[in-house]
Amino acid sequence: MTKNAGLRVRRRTMLALGAALALPGGAAWAQQPQAGTAFPSRVIRIVPFGTAGGPIDAIARVYADRLQQRWGQSIIVDAKPGASGIIAADAVAKAAPDGHTVMVTLPLTHINNAILQPKLPYDPVKDFEPISQLALGGPMLVARADAPYSNLQEFVAFARQKKNLTYGTWGNGSAAHLMGELLKRQTGVALIHVPYKAEAAAHNDLFGGQLDFAWANPATARAQVQGGRMKVLGIASSARVSALPDVKTFAEQGFAGFDLDSWIGVYAPAKTPAPVLQKWNEALREITKMPEVREKLASFGFEPLGNTAAQFKASYAADYPRVAELIKAAGVTLD
Template sequence: MPWMKRLVAAVFLPGVFLGVFLANGPASAETYPSRPIRLLHGFAAGGAADTLSRIIADGLSKKLGQPIIVEAKPGAGGNIAADAVAKAAPDGYTLGLVTGAHAISAATYKSLAYQPAESFDMVSTLVYYALVIAVRNDHPAKSLGDLIAMAKEKPGALSFGSVGFGSTHHLAGELLNAMAGVEIVHVPYRGDSQSVTALLGGEVPVIVGTPVLLASQIQGGAIRGLAVTSPARTALLPNVPTVQEAGIQGYDVRTWAGLLAPKGTPPAIIATLNAATLEALGDPDLKQRLETAVGGEVRGSSPEEMKKLIETEITKWTGVVERAKLPKI
């Protein structure tokens, strides 16, 4: 009888039976992806993370043959989105784009609903980029040196805006405070666009922002870039000096962005996503779009390399938080 023959095959050929079962399972590499994928990020629409998400989603969609829907879940320095990814089904259909703030959260929060390194399976890094310290063009500080002198003269009188507490932007400002011996008060906003609006509207005199959003305003004369946070000047803002050029030797803050998935995602699916990501990053047009978007450099990685990066960053930023004596939230 046909059903008996199938039963005998299952008993005597368990490897074949298991292979057929996995091939038809919901998380098999053979069928993945068979429907649209969600890509979550934790920052406001229109900001750098949103821009990066949409560019890489376009590239991955072409490689994987399925739509990738970008969804912003802003707030808490990216933690709301990261928590949603950590709690999602580990089937490859929910991914997260995280930035350097992902590792910083381990240093700035008393507790998290997830572990930045252990609650995820990493896919690949995407880009590395610097930030820029800027003022409105009518601000009296013509250089970072001027700003530091003003801050020393009146401790606590100046403030700087960022994309939120616990972001790389925030910690870049706090590191400047610690290394320059000043007290510029942090004011958090919900994304890059809001901090730029606050600067132009006079709510805050200084911001630490993303070059992609500030470049046009700097080039147009509305905003003055005082310094970039990387050791070398950026291609996007070649006329803006570095913090080190202003005399703060050893200052180096570069953020990054990468893709991850919920812990327990099948290794074959992680391998598929990693291969598709690296292939997409190798496309000259997509590479140029990403680098133009952040004024940085494209750099893919293995899942293991990305996990090591996050672990190293957690150690680094924990030291910065302790040195700056920041209260944990």
């Protein structure tokens, strides 16, 4: 082969390689020689459970600010409310599995919905990678500040006299819904569940007199108690919370079975590379240890946790049968 012929062959080879890299598959191969090494390489999207401005959205923003400082990459918090978190979870399940989209959520989307919903557009196990549980908490039973009862025993006595009291929650199958129906079963009082798309909407109707009582996240309850509009009758969790340390648990007031803690968990789409998941986990755990973040979580009524992915999986495996048993005991359906 002549020298000029050899040059022409090498030139054609380089042109062919350039053309291959210009194709979508070639571009992805060129940009990602090793999975996870380029993360983060673009804007990160965090999808929180619930509405914009709600407790989980607010907590997601606390982490987003610190992740942005840590990684030097823009982060947007993109709430997708509705359908008991199904819309948000489905969006994350179908996102590119590269770590640039994650979900911050409650057990409702991955446990309660899986038990109660006959058909979900996503598989809560197969379509997600658990990253970390940020914190633990529980819903609070609340009433207007002028309600003629101040604890669970007084409330039950009142409910037996009045009958058919209505209560509001942030959705069918939510922890608040389960606890409300369990209370109904245990005491024999007639209670009517009224689901809302957002906690704030239920509280507006509570203050307006359209509801007799409601459930609230500790952060919301704390703000409304301080504002003189609400009183808290009890918290459905295994322990009191630092946000409202004087509020007794249901167990302390003689009501058993209300000790299933809720949690805030972070998920990525399935098949997200292991190095990226590890980077997320390390960042979230370190941020959760920050004093100002722990204080912020406590102000929202959640006790900081920040565990490993393996611990998250173990917690999920333990919670699933307990929630299923509770749903059965409470007689909760979505009909």
